Amino acid sequence: MASQCYTKRPMETRAPAVRVRELGHVSLFVRDLDASRRFYRDALGLAETGTAKDGRIVFFSAGVHHHDLSCELARAPGAGPPPKGVPGLYHIAFDVGASPEELAAARRALEARGLTPFGETPRSFSVRDPDGHEVELYVDPGRRGSAGRTRQMATSPAASAATAKPNAGR
Template structure:
């Protein structure tokens, strides 16, 4: 069978192997602000934004105490977490700043703005927001022109809502 997948298809969740469940929960819930929905002892937990059953599953089933995969190996490049607004992305950046978590990159892709970092198990994490489609860069023929430019972090930090500062 050929043809595109149904355009309403979405990725529902990602499940990550971690070495230490409590450490992972401190990052995903304590720093990023996800809500713990369910925990299975010391082996697994499910976290979400907004009460969904889970956006991220964390488990130690095959990885308790394990080391991250070495550079140059296959596996997850990063999980991308979509924020609804620029202000919400600015709040995420403030959370990282407050926790002393360094960014590994920050890019303006024209269609989106993205922060890149590693979780405690060196799983890549992208925190991003999409620009409205009307603002996407296009060529003269109307084709999409994604770019990679340095993201203006000072401008992003200024977007954080005043009540959250």
């Protein structure tokens, strides 16, 4: 049974949910900040927007926010990301465009840097960062459409094109 570290009593189901507007950023502990810079800044093209804690944290932005990702130098040695399928971070994902051509260009650019794509679908592929975190690059699987609508992601090649549905409670 999972522990409930957020409360000492069962969660009230009648209480209103918090309204999250968007995911703000992801923070990773890393073994080597320079290797993370080469991957996230030089290979993926994220802008390095600053540092903190005497250079132990580096911030990266995809362009809209001050940072979408921060990498902090790990405080202790460790095994790295857990194996797929066990509790923990599975992957982070970055939107690289809206077309298969943009996805193919991203794939070629990363292969030219010696990275090996895996887990390919018609709309995405993944690579590993220097610490073994899975980083997915994708095109258009869930962009916000007009009037506060979110398109559903097709989960298989046989699935129909993405369809719009209203955001619940928005």
